[in-house]
Amino acid sequence: MSAGGGALPLQAVPEAEALRAQVSGSSFYAAMRLMPRREREAMFAIYAFCRQVDDIADDGTRPRALRARELDRWRADLAALYAGAPAGRAAFLTPAVRDFGLRQADFLAVIDGMAMDVEADLRAPDEATLDLYCDRVASAVGRLSTRVFGMEEAPGLALARDLGRALQLTNILRDLDEDAAIGRLYLPAELLRQAGIESDDPATVLADARVEAACRVLAGRAEAYFAAADRLLRGRPRGRLLAPRLMQAVYSALLRDMRAAGWAPPRRRVRIGKPRLLALVARCWLMR
Template structure:
């Protein structure tokens, strides 16, 4: 990967070296691993734009628009600017422009206005953009056929994204966001959409458990698909599913009533999950 500006490839690898993502990618063959690093770095770069509270919204929107222009140039065979580092993965794995743009569509939702207690349909759209699109890019790198690949991208993508939402309640509230769906908050007796007030209410645990049940359904569907052994190199998605399901189970065990501590998978347990997925997947 070539240097892409504020976050270059070496810096990126250092930042993610202790993550579950890094552990999953290390089990892949080199070509696939490099392509996944490029896709993940792209996601980080556009996500950093969306989350940059130091810049006004129009400036962030313009930065995302420049990414759209560079992606268009890349697929048209012209100099691709900041998207040039994606050229190899796009060529080698047939990655689709629409999926890269789908990620930006999700970032645009965050830039347009802080998401606060979206309805379930809006949350589903958001997950499809920020997670499903990444999943569709990933399953092409994994070598899956389109049918089972798109199903895995949807199911595992939603499961991972919902788990992230449940893990990051406090961090998201600190920047004015609340991704818990309005319907589940209302069922829990919480009427406010103010992020800090909503997650300070002990009844938020009920809303989070309801969303966790949705995530578990997606994990179960992804597991059934993986166990059917579709064509492809499936160790990496199997490992990601195992790690994030364990993270969700840990959160379910302690609940989401305040005060909360951000759930983490320690390195010894992560290594155990890697070994288990490798041996019994």
């Protein structure tokens, strides 16, 4: 890819400061602050891209066709960026793409994941569709991130696959009610049927105490992905791995807390408080 195209600094993105404020105090921001500046800025650029396309997907105030066109504009801007032409809104990604060899296919996969939410609200997708969604919206971000971390190809792809899916399944289990409020239900149909639930209506499913059984099976899958990621990280592959170690520590703790609280109605949203987050940061720092 040419480094041309009139690259803009991330600070020129109108939402940049709001994004920084939004993630301050989060595990993501804590992980980024521990990274060298060049890698930190690249990661924030990736996050800013993901946040902007996700906001398009979640903007229920606009027609689906309009949101689909907005995602197509991002595809066109990325094509221009990788062709060395003026890249519009994607120009702020130029330094990260140039410095770390980020792949266009991974950015496009993220957009394709957002397009799944734009085409229709996902409601009890089948297992294959859910896995494809997780690969696009989470593992593709991991593939971008592991290149910033300086990992070699094979372990980087493996970590992106396992940790990405673990994080996304944990998000799904944490955000059940928030997703239902906008008409979405990511619990797979097969697990709901195994629990005796035939409906795909979010409100109906989440009001049914049997949803607990489906959630516990999905939590078990997330735990297996976390375990696979942990085995890989314990093998000390090459790279700057403090950030993924911290994300794994925080989200696996969140999953354990959710298991203890359960998913039967009424649910409460489980959070990792700041003192505990700081303790996890310190532990990961000492174990690096």
